Amino acid sequence: MGHTLQVKSISHNFGDRNIFSNTSIECKTGEVIGILGRNGTGKSTLFKILFGALKPDNIMLHLDELLIRKSASFNNFIGYHPQEIMLPKGLKVNDLISIYIRDKNKQDRIYSAYGIGNVQNERVRNLSLGQQRYLQFLLVLNLDHHFVLLDEPFSMVEPLYKDLIKEKLTEYKSHKGFIITDHYYLDILDASDRFYLIKDEKIIPLSESEDLVKFGYLSNQSIIY
Template sequence: MALLQVINLHKQFGDLELLNSCNFNLQTGEILGLFGRNGVGKSTLLKILFGTSIASKGILKINETQYPVRRSIWDKNPIISKGLVGYLPQFSFLPKTAKVWDIIPTYFDGEDQNLIFTAPRMADIAERKVNELSLGQKRYLEVLILGNLKHPFLLLDEPFSMVEPIFKELIHDFLVSLKAKKGILVTDHYYNDVWKLADRNLILNNGKLHQVNRIGDLVTGGYLRTSN
């Protein structure tokens, strides 16, 4: 089992304290849902965990090894270099004019490529260029690529947003199959998709993380107006 620990994490922009004493654990074998309104700092939190944003202070541990959350932008990022965390940003990272079957070998060698090519629905898109794919096809491909890499932790920012129902279902089923060997953190404004997927849930509000046990807690936490 691998364990990621976030302890007393802060992020400040001028006078705005976006993250304030954030604490949580994520371990392999579980999916953690993260809720919060636009602009509260969800994406910033994921970027800090991945290492492309810098916290004001706090502690990040992976398997009891501490990794810097404050550093110069010129310093090597050990989380990325050691392949500890995979990160799906809100916007596509795939080269628009490349064909799908040419992209896969840049991430996987030999028979490992079959992890992607033999996945459901991949035969329909393998010969097409990325800019010819629907939003759902593109997002599904990105999740397949990141999910099949060796990172013990996977951070997903808006994997379901604007995705067609068939690909939402494929992404959901794939992530459920992954959690035996990964710890997964997912945030999305399509909150029902996250709620159905996650084993535990947190809400980020006024810079702090709170546990969510039922849909009504999303109303109390200021994320939803009503639970109906």
């Protein structure tokens, strides 16, 4: 059964500065939604709001037909992979997997992912940054959320891990919905089924990649593949 996440009337400001003004976004299971925007437009702020870590001035969030009234409850339905590595560095990989993921089948999925079996007895601190980010991505991916937020999943990882992340998004979107953002816009365009641009306090749906030039995110000289 598919699910729909509808977020309406998002308004938020920091002091005298408006970040969002009565704007909306929608995501369904089975799709990857890309979010683009220049520095400071509110991409990470949006994710913290959707996860319930930051309370906005106003928001209406529906999961299917159910209105979720308390922002602190959003994380019951929405998983979050932040920019930062949040994993306990002193734990071994296999201990970490067993703590975060209780379902044996899901544990096996993680162990079968590229490179994880080879480092399962290593402590997290001994992994490369790319390995740590990929491990954190896999853990969030296998939590019991219908929707997952991925904040800069392609940043600071080798090209190999970018490809692996895209493969996993394709595999898991059969039963999950994803909202992702990154400064590597070509990776966002490649991985996403639909995409939005945050500009002038709004979350603007775009119909084609050339709209990124139209709305000033890219210059006319930029190459869009």
